[in-house]
Amino acid sequence: MHIIVPIKQVPDPESGAATIDPETGTLRREGASIVNPFDMNAIEEALRIKERIPDVTTTVITMGPPQADKALRLALAMGIDNAYLICDAAFAGSDTWATGYSLSSAIRYIGNFDLVICGKQAIDGDTAQVGPGIAAMLGIPHISSVRKIEEIGNDKIVVERLMEDGYDVLSMDIPCLITVVKEINEPRLESLKGKLRAKKAEIPTLKADDLNLSRDDIGQNGSPTKVIRIFTPPKREGGEILKGEVEEVVPALAQKLLELKIF
Amino acid sequence: MDFEFDDIQIEMQDAARQFALKRLKPLVAKMDEESHYETSLIKELAELGFFGILVPEEMGGIGIDSLSYVLIIEELSKVCPSTSVMLSVHNSLLNEMLMQMGTDDQKKRFLKKAAEGKIIGAFAITEPEAGSDAAGTKTKAVLDGDNYIINGTKTFITNANIADVFIIFTTTKPEAKTKGITAFFVEKETKGFSLGKKEEKMGLRASSTMELVFIDAVVPVTNRIGNENEGFKYAMKLLDGGRIGIAAQALGIAEAAFDEAIKYSKERKQFGKAICEFQAIQWMLADMATDIEAARNIVYKAAWMKDKGMPYSREASMAKLYASEMSNRVVNKALQIHGGYGYVKEFPIERIYRDQKITQLYEGTSEIQRMVIARSLLNPNR
Numbered sequence A: 001m002h003i004i005v006p007i008k009q010v011p012d013p014e015s016g017a018a019t020i021d022p023e024t025g026t027l028r029r030e031g032a033s034i035v036n037p038f039d040m041n042a043i044e045e046a047l048r049i050k051e052r053i054p055d056v057t058t059t060v061i062t063m064g065p066p067q068a069d070k071a072l073r074l075a076l077a078m079g080i081d082n083a084y085l086i087c088d089a090a091f092a093g094s095d096t097w098a099t100g101y102s103l104s105s106a107i108r109y110i111g112n113f114d115l116v117i118c119g120k121q122a123i124d125g126d127t128a129q130v131g132p133g134i135a136a137m138l139g140i141p142h143i144s145s146v147r148k149i150e151e152i153g154n155d156k157i158v159v160e161r162l163m164e165d166g167y168d169v170l171s172m173d174i175p176c177l178i179t180v181v182k183e184i185n186e187p188r189l190e191s192l193k194g195k196l197r198a199k200k201a202e203i204p205t206l207k208a209d210d211l212n213l214s215r216d217d218i219g220q221n222g223s224p225t226k227v228i229r230i231f232t233p234p235k236r237e238g239g240e241i242l243k244g245e246v247e248e249v250v251p252a253l254a255q256k257l258l259e260l261k262i263f
Numbered sequence B: 001m002d003f004e005f006d007d008i009q010i011e012m013q014d015a016a017r018q019f020a021l022k023r024l025k026p027l028v029a030k031m032d033e034e035s036h037y038e039t040s041l042i043k044e045l046a047e048l049g050f051f052g053i054l055v056p057e058e059m060g061g062i063g064i065d066s067l068s069y070v071l072i073i074e075e076l077s078k079v080c081p082s083t084s085v086m087l088s089v090h091n092s093l094l095n096e097m098l099m100q101m102g103t104d105d106q107k108k109r110f111l112k113k114a115a116e117g118k119i120i121g122a123f124a125i126t127e128p129e130a131g132s133d134a135a136g137t138k139t140k141a142v143l144d145g146d147n148y149i150i151n152g153t154k155t156f157i158t159n160a161n162i163a164d165v166f167i168i169f170t171t172t173k174p175e176a177k178t179k180g181i182t183a184f185f186v187e188k189e190t191k192g193f194s195l196g197k198k199e200e201k202m203g204l205r206a207s208s209t210m211e212l213v214f215i216d217a218v219v220p221v222t223n224r225i226g227n228e229n230e231g232f233k234y235a236m237k238l239l240d241g242g243r244i245g246i247a248a249q250a251l252g253i254a255e256a257a258f259d260e261a262i263k264y265s266k267e268r269k270q271f272g273k274a275i276c277e278f279q280a281i282q283w284m285l286a287d288m289a290t291d292i293e294a295a296r297n298i299v300y301k302a303a304w305m306k307d308k309g310m311p312y313s314r315e316a317s318m319a320k321l322y323a324s325e326m327s328n329r330v331v332n333k334a335l336q337i338h339g340g341y342g343y344v345k346e347f348p349i350e351r352i353y354r355d356q357k358i359t360q361l362y363e364g365t366s367e368i369q370r371m372v373i374a375r376s377l378l379n380p381n382r
């Protein structure tokens, strides 16, 4: 079985790196970065499947700038077998559609895949669209927000999908894609041996031409999403506090709720 | 001269830092309070490779240099010195003894498993009446056919409750003092061997320190380390490496205390300003940082000399002496900066202060380090 895990490098929220440039309206990315936390769960789950059933190979891919190499090496240090960096100026400015398209093309190029595991969403864009997008473009079924893999064999996977009010148990034919939530596992740390291996590993770079992609379909050109404006939401001002006796405050509150059409 | 770490050293330091922050930090206060080490941490440390740091890859270890090892011990000690002493004893005493002195059979039986953390090591030289005078050992080994029969008591033994293999030092020729000591690998299940009382300590509380009791214990000749009566020499050679580990531990503890002092001095306000604005506090901080920097240099240099294959015994003792005395000065100032809040358990400096003291005592007290250093200065050719 071959498992492919697409991962994304995101700004580290704890380093205060994720700010928006007021001039250009784009995300500043020069600060510290981490692997998207949900993708860490995806890597961990791939490794657990490898420990659970025989003959599993695991591969991570990321589309990003040359520095995204660091994210791939982290996955290798955790125990992933292979890594590819999808890196080309032509990919710059991709929205979720173009990203899904480029990643699905890379997955086809690498080939022989049985299972694709994505994080539920990236904590910077927060769209949760890329995982399902990849599945659609590969023409394989997918289940999102998986919190547990109950069974996995060569032709079928049975998973629990997290719902607001509980969970669904669903079965799906392989090849397929799942996206995972943080409840699924606790990612392992990089081992000393893994770090040594990752340091030495050769990571091939895939360019747009390697994947035979037309410039019209990728990057900014291939992105139908038009961003009108990005801004930091204004700090919320303190709400109104109703003071006084219960007899006065409760009717006043009810009146407000009615005025605001909350009921 | 080059003061930069290489890529591998940086990666190893990072691995230790991650373990310290993600796994140890949430548990350290509880483990101190309960005087108990979380077993799940040992399993994870083993899986990540921390029990085979200096053992070459082909023998099941990681095979990195002593400077990387020092950086790992330092990082772990910033958060949990009980973890670093466990690993220090295992890596620099058990694994090193196996690599330096182990027979093929002993290596086959113990080394790979030890490097993978499947068996854990302890090192027992101290006895109730033989502390600094390590050659004063009373534990006796008498050859009887294919076995030695061992009688005696070892005290203050780190890792005793988790160890599977104990390196023990016995006397086989009491009148010969240092030239009558014989060392053995003793396995946990050995007949006649048992654990005695557990010490209740002021610091390093998550690390177990216990007595070992030998009553007609039967240890096969095949478990003897090297030659009869040469054990003291082996012990001294190993302890040089061990001392670098303890020096790194002292360094990490001092750095942790310093970080707490900086943080607290910026937060705490008196007389209308943060206390870090008072010159008295600033001078303490400046002295602490300078002291730490000096120790860092001497500790790294001792490790570097070991890596280069140079004689490093004197430098190891200097590093251990300087770093442990330095860390005592630093934790003392760091607590002083905390005022009364440093004396209560809500602030980490209270534990750090208690944990620090041991570094001036074990693997040779500061007085013994001075003795070793002076001896090497006065008799350089010995």
Ligand SMILES: Cc1cc2nc3c(=O)[nH]c(=O)nc-3n(C[C@H](O)[C@H](O)[C@H](O)COP(=O)(O)OP(=O)(O)OC[C@H]3O[C@@H](n4cnc5c(N)ncnc54)[C@H](O)[C@@H]3O)c2cc1C
Binding pocket: B089, B123, B124, B125, B126, B130, B131, B132, B133, B155, B156, B157, B158, B159, B201, B204, B209, B358, B361, B362, B363, B364, B365, B366, B367, B368, B371
């Ligand atoms: C938490 C802990 C863990 C330990 N772990 C281990 C372990 O794993 N294995 C092990 O074998 N031991 C271990 N020890 C023992 C430790 O190494 C000894 O306590 C140490 O060597 C000192 O011996 P002592 O306690 O008998 O002190 P003593 O030797 O009685 O020393 C008392 C004082 O006299 C001074 N002194 C002694 N001789 C001289 C001299 N010639 N000149 C000047 N001053 C002198 C000492 O420096 C000290 O200040 C551990 C101890 C502790 C507390």
